[in-house]
Structure formats: C-alpha cells, structure tokens
Amino acid sequence: SQKIEQNSEALNIQEGKTATLTCNYTNYSPAYLQWYRQDPGRGPVFLLLIRENEKEKRKERLKVTFDTTLKQSLFHITASQPADSATYLCALDIGDSNYQLIWGAGTKLIIKP
Amino acid sequence: KAGVTQTPRYLIKTRGQQVTLSCSPISGHRSVSWYQQTPGQGLQFLFEYFSETQRNKGNFPGRFSGRQFSNSRSEMNVSTLELGDSALYLCASSAGQGHSLDTQYFGPGTRLTVL
Numbered sequence: 001s002q003k004i005e006q007n008s009e010a011l012n013i014q015e016g017k018t019a020t021l022t023c024n025y026t027n028y029s030p031a032y033l034q035w036y037r038q039d040p041g042r043g044p045v046f047l048l049l050i051r052e053n054e055k056e057k058r059k060e061r062l063k064v065t066f067d068t069t070l071k072q073s074l075f076h077i078t079a080s081q082p083a084d085s086a087t088y089l090c091a092l093d094i095g096d097s098n099y100q101l102i103w104g105a106g107t108k109l110i111i112k113p
Numbered sequence: 114k115a116g117v118t119q120t121p122r123y124l125i126k127t128r129g130q131q132v133t134l135s136c137s138p139i140s141g142h143r144s145v146s147w148y149q150q151t152p153g154q155g156l157q158f159l160f161e162y163f164s165e166t167q168r169n170k171g172n173f174p175g176r177f178s179g180r181q182f183s184n185s186r187s188e189m190n191v192s193t194l195e196l197g198d199s200a201l202y203l204c205a206s207s208a209g210q211g212h213s214l215d216t217q218y219f220g221p222g223t224r225l226t227v228l
Binding site for chain 1: 117148153154155156157158161169171203204205216217218219220221222
C-alpha cells in the first residue's frame with residue numbers, strides 16, 4: 001500500500017548541532033515534496049518545496065535533499081536553536097492528475113539548550 | 114494580509130450529533146482544502162473546493178461534506194458524529210493553481226471532541 005514514513009519517535013538534539021529528519025515513501029513517484037513545520041495548537045506552516053529533478057534545496061539554516069532512487073527526503077536544520085523545536089511534516093503529491101498531497105505523521109524535534 | 118481563520122476553535126459534541134465548521138481563506142485565494150489530523154495518523158485529506166466546486170475528494174464516508182461560497186469561505190459538515198471523529202480539523206487555502214507547487218496556508222484548526 002502507499003505509505004509515507006517519518007520517525008514517530010521524538011528527536012532530541014543539542015542546541016548548535018545539526019538536526020536531520022527523514023521522510024521515506026513507497027509506491028509513489030512524486031514530482032514534488034514539501035516540508036512543513038507545525039507548532040502545538042497551530043496549523044502547519046510551509047517551509048520548503050523540492051522538485052524531483054532537484055537534489056538539494058536550501059533556505060537559510062534549512063536544507064532539504066530528495067533522492068528518488070532511495071525514495072527518501074532528508075530535512076536538515078543547521079546550528080539548531082530551541083526555537084526550532086516543533087513537529088516537522090513532509091508531504092508529497094501522489095503523481096496523478098489530481099492535485100492532492102499525501103502527508104507523513106510528522107517527527108517531533110526537541111532542541112535542548 | 115489576514116491569515117486563514119477557522120471557527121470555532123474548540124467544539125465538544127456527543128455521538129449522533131452533527132457539526133458545522135467554518136473556514137475563511139486568505140483574501141484572493143480561491144482554493145480551500147480540509148484535512149483531519151489525529152495523533153500518529155498525519156493529515157488525512159478530506160476534500161478541496163475551488164470556485165464553489167468540489168475539485169478533489171479523499172477517502173472519507175459521506176457523513177463528511179462541505180461547500181464553498183462565492184466569497185471563497187468554506188464550511189465543512191459532519192453528520193451522525195462518531196467517537197472516531199474526534200480530531201483536529203484543519204483548513205488550508207491556496208491560490209488554487211491546481212498543482213503541487215501551490216503552497217497551502219493553514220488555519221489554526223478546530224479541535225473537535227466527540228463524547
């Protein structure tokens with residue numbers, strides 16, 4: 001069956017280190033993959049979009065990679081700060097003619113001072 | 114620009130009742146999507162409306178319905194509530210270009226609890 005997997009366990013990182021979150025998918029051929037941040041009690045906020053023909057995308061301290069062979073995207077936050085603590089969601093299109101995003105359950109990131 | 118607003122923010126209902134949730138998109142956005150979010154399940158797509166027409170639909174029973182008005186505001190209705198309908202319901206608006214480059218802007222959600 002079609003599936004998107006994100007690490008369900010919280011990720012604890014020391015402030016200043018690089019945090020790396022994983023998004024794995026099966027049975028899709030997405031053209032795009034998006035990453036969102038969600039804080040408690042709030043809706044997700046768009047961070048980055050990467051296309052299938054892009055290996056890497058950067059925005060300030062954020063970096064996303066997209067490996068269509070491994071069917072995996074990695075999301076990196078460098079020089080992490082306690083304010084980066086949140087749940088991070090990946091979403092991808094299912095590659096058909098209907099515009100519809102399929103979402104991972106998210107990974108909770110905790111940055112410790 | 115004002116963001117996406119959803120009302121009410123919190124709702125408690127009992128089984129068998131029905132509920133209507135409201136979403137006002139960002140001004141100028143013509144597409145409104147609805148999602149259900151439960152712990153460990155991620156966001157589950159309910160449906161998307163564009164220019165008052167349902168353009169996409171997820172795999173939810175017919176108890177879940179929606180509509181969009183001419184001003185792009187949208188409502189979602191759930192009839193005959195079940196305990197499993199307890200969730201955070203999120204509304205997202207976008208320009209509605211109809212492809213995955215369309216960034217979605219989410220509201221704060223409505224937390225529905227069914228007792």
